[in-house]
Amino acid sequence: MAVYTEPTDEELEVLLRGWGLDGLRNFKGIAEGVQNSNFLVEAAQGRFIMTIYEKSVALEDLPFYLGLTERAANAGLPAARPIRTQEGQVVQMIRGKPTALCSFLDGVSSKRPPASHARAVGAALAQLHQALDGFDLARPNDLGPDNWADLWKGRSRHAEALEPGIASAIQGDLERFKADWPIDLPRGIIHADLFPDNVLFLGDAVSGLIDFYFACNDFLAYDVAVMLNAWCFEANGREFDLVKGRALISGYESVRPLSAAERAALPLLARGAALRFFLTRLVDWMTPMDGALVRKKDPRDYAGRLAFHRAARDASDYGAP
Amino acid sequence: MAVYTEPTDEELEVLLRGWGLDGLRNFKGIAEGVQNSNFLVEAAQGRFIMTIYEKSVALEDLPFYLGLTERAANAGLPAARPIRTQEGQVVQMIRGKPTALCSFLDGVSSKRPPASHARAVGAALAQLHQALDGFDLARPNDLGPDNWADLWKGRSRHAEALEPGIASAIQGDLERFKADWPIDLPRGIIHADLFPDNVLFLGDAVSGLIDFYFACNDFLAYDVAVMLNAWCFEANGREFDLVKGRALISGYESVRPLSAAERAALPLLARGAALRFFLTRLVDWMTPMDGALVRKKDPRDYAGRLAFHRAARDASDYGAP
Numbered sequence: 001m002a003v004y005t006e007p008t009d010e011e012l013e014v015l016l017r018g019w020g021l022d023g024l025r026n027f028k029g030i031a032e033g034v035q036n037s038n039f040l041v042e043a044a045q046g047r048f049i050m051t052i053y054e055k056s057v058a059l060e061d062l063p064f065y066l067g068l069t070e071r072a073a074n075a076g077l078p079a080a081r082p083i084r085t086q087e088g089q090v091v092q093m094i095r096g097k098p099t100a101l102c103s104f105l106d107g108v109s110s111k112r113p114p115a116s117h118a119r120a121v122g123a124a125l126a127q128l129h130q131a132l133d134g135f136d137l138a139r140p141n142d143l144g145p146d147n148w149a150d151l152w153k154g155r156s157r158h159a160e161a162l163e164p165g166i167a168s169a170i171q172g173d174l175e176r177f178k179a180d181w182p183i184d185l186p187r188g189i190i191h192a193d194l195f196p197d198n199v200l201f202l203g204d205a206v207s208g209l210i211d212f213y214f215a216c217n218d219f220l221a222y223d224v225a226v227m228l229n230a231w232c233f234e235a236n237g238r239e240f241d242l243v244k245g246r247a248l249i250s251g252y253e254s255v256r257p258l259s260a261a262e263r264a265a266l267p268l269l270a271r272g273a274a275l276r277f278f279l280t281r282l283v284d285w286m287t288p289m290d291g292a293l294v295r296k297k298d299p300r301d302y303a304g305r306l307a308f309h310r311a312a313r314d315a316s317d318y319g320a321p
Numbered sequence: 322m323a324v325y326t327e328p329t330d331e332e333l334e335v336l337l338r339g340w341g342l343d344g345l346r347n348f349k350g351i352a353e354g355v356q357n358s359n360f361l362v363e364a365a366q367g368r369f370i371m372t373i374y375e376k377s378v379a380l381e382d383l384p385f386y387l388g389l390t391e392r393a394a395n396a397g398l399p400a401a402r403p404i405r406t407q408e409g410q411v412v413q414m415i416r417g418k419p420t421a422l423c424s425f426l427d428g429v430s431s432k433r434p435p436a437s438h439a440r441a442v443g444a445a446l447a448q449l450h451q452a453l454d455g456f457d458l459a460r461p462n463d464l465g466p467d468n469w470a471d472l473w474k475g476r477s478r479h480a481e482a483l484e485p486g487i488a489s490a491i492q493g494d495l496e497r498f499k500a501d502w503p504i505d506l507p508r509g510i511i512h513a514d515l516f517p518d519n520v521l522f523l524g525d526a527v528s529g530l531i532d533f534y535f536a537c538n539d540f541l542a543y544d545v546a547v548m549l550n551a552w553c554f555e556a557n558g559r560e561f562d563l564v565k566g567r568a569l570i571s572g573y574e575s576v577r578p579l580s581a582a583e584r585a586a587l588p589l590l591a592r593g594a595a596l597r598f599f600l601t602r603l604v605d606w607m608t609p610m611d612g613a614l615v616r617k618k619d620p621r622d623y624a625g626r627l628a629f630h631r632a633a634r635d636a637s638d639y640g641a642p
Contacts (some may be wrong), residue, residue: 029352031324
């Protein structure tokens with residue numbers, strides 16, 4: 001939630017010239033983005049978002065992330081389009097940090113999205129899956145089931161202090177995933193982090209799909225499972241909102257119907273997704289931050305979700321028909 | 322440089338309705354402003370900046386600050402115009418914090434402004450002084466000469482560690498101010514903090530005068546002295562750029578000529594202004610910050626300026642004719 005790198009006048013001029021922009025009218029650091037520096041840029045050519053990638057994003061992964069959003073935009077989805085330099089590059093460097101410029105997307109993210117939004121974003125997710133099908137780069141999911149045991153190692157005491165009883169339940173989750181995590185569901189590129197703050201709306205229409213920095217190759221249905229966690233729980237994180245779940249799944253299936261196997265796997269995938277967010281939040285919670293520029297998210301928000309998923313019988317508990 | 326208070330969807334809706342806005346298209350936290358939360362708001366009615374005042378701004382001072390920028394805007398200056406609610410209020414409350422909405426100003430602040438900008442902003446300052454003449458509210462300068470000895474108390478050892486030799490020089494400054502600080506120069510409302518980051522430009526034209534939160538009643542020429550410090554030194558903070566100084570003063574005098582007494586006082590006023598910024602930066606430097614959300618500014622930037630001012634003979638050293 002901050003600007004870490006502030007370009008000098010000269011650096012900015014060089015960057016803008018590289019993208020062919022002139023007539024700068026506005027240049028403002030924006031609070032969006034937890035780990036990069038983002039700026040609203042308005043020039044004669046229009047409005048854009050400029051991102052300076054701080055160390056958290058690997059330079060070699062940028063062609064993947066930026067290629068995805070470009071491909072989605074080319075397919076007609078409301079995704080930011082990277083602006084290429086005259087030499088065709090999507091990245092310029094400033095002080096050794098890669099920097100990209102993307103088209104600006106109008107719209108507002110809602111913190112407590114209504115069911116109409118869940119339905120629209122479900123459909124947008126399926127369209128995204130279709131648009132990204134056949135993309136020629138790949139990235140493994142480095143926060144997937146193979147990584148959870150490592151993320152958990154050495155943290156059970158802290159988790160237990162936050163949420164008594166959770167340590168043995170998570171041990172059980174990990175054993176269950178080891179035995180039963182699906183191996184043959186339809187795969188593709190997933191967004192993997194399509195939370196409400198990564199979706200912009202104008203009225204009830206999705207106007208922006210942003211922040212592809214967790215995108216990777218994995219089960220398509222896992223992306224649905226992430227969204228069931230992110231969009232369909234009550235504020236207390238313990239009760240599932242069946243109306244929103246139904247809306248999200250039916251929106252998704254209006255574009256790409258889930259297979260029987262995907263549907264059957266949904267409770268386990270949702271449980272895995274909840275564990276993934278519990279664990280990464282727990283790691284952040286336990287990690288002292290330089291300067292504490294980022295407000296940490298409470299891992300306990302996912303403890304209640306995990307409990308719900310452990311008790312779920314089948315996909316109908318999530319609103320699947 | 323951050324957003325401290327993030328309104329919920331419902332809180333935002335109530336606020337926007339209060340100002341008569343609808344059709345929200347964009348809502349983004351911006352990194353501007355060190356101590357308040359600022360948001361870019363775009364609605365059917367246009368673009369605005371919303372500010373949530375955190376504890377650093379006293380509620381009772383807001384009618385003064387917002388009244389000033391409104392008066393400047395009404396006089397045709399490029400200042401933000403506060404939007405009033407249907408009931409005529411300039412402030413609405415959110416979670417006990419006052420919140421204001423002002424018109425959005427296009428333009429870009431430059432970090433190393435050229436002489437053409439110094440001239441334009443000098444003229445803008447004089448226009449501002451004229452526009453604010455006769456304003457019916459007042460606020461004392463609580464960072465003026467009467468406060469410097471208190472700000473300095475107990476800090477000489479730290480200052481000396483930062484900049485060897487400065488402690489006795491500052492003691493000398495304080496004695497000199499006590500004896501010779503002017504008492505009868507033309508007074509009025511001054512901005513008191515018109516640094517380059519508080520001025521927006523479109524090309525060479527001033528398009529925005531912002532951040533009135535240090536405005537107060539004091540000598541008009543003191544505002545010129547603040548700007549000589551803020552706009553006319555080389556990056557090393559030790560050498561005065563006479564071309565920019567001449568531009569700034571002649572810009573100011575193209576609107577409001579300085580009196581002989583103001584001109585004679587300029588070196589001492591500039592020395593006082595440099596001490597004011599040295600001292601407040603020193604206080605910040607020594608104060609541990611909650612979460613360190615703000616990047617601290619180095620007080621030493623003002624040590625070199627102070628040395629220059631101590632050696633200045635008269636206003637011609639600043640480019641006055």
